[in-house]
Amino acid sequence: MRLVSGPIWGNLSDRLGRKTVLIVSQVGTTIGWVMLAFAPNIWIVFLARIIEGASGGNIGITQAYAADVVRADERARAFATNRGMFGAGMGSDRLEVA
Secondary structure: HHHHHHHHHHHHHHHHHHHHHHHHHHHHHHHHHHHHHHHOOHHHHHHHHHHHHHHOHHHHHHHHHHHHOOOOHHHHHHHHHHHHHHHHHHHHHHOOOO
């Protein structure tokens, strides 16, 4: 779903504004995760994953927003920070507390 929805979210962010589309996509992602948490059957699990996947095209929008607001000489650092935070969030389930 992200493969399909990414260009759609990008087009919408060009027309409606990056912040608006980021908020809407985050709300959709939250709805998908909450549905998944309380899914009573497998069909709701599939529906929740479809909703979350369709809402998940926001990484490209975040990078476009950074390109819009960050000075050219700071852009590489902003992109690296963005990807680093994404990686930290994805890898946080592997962290061990000593």
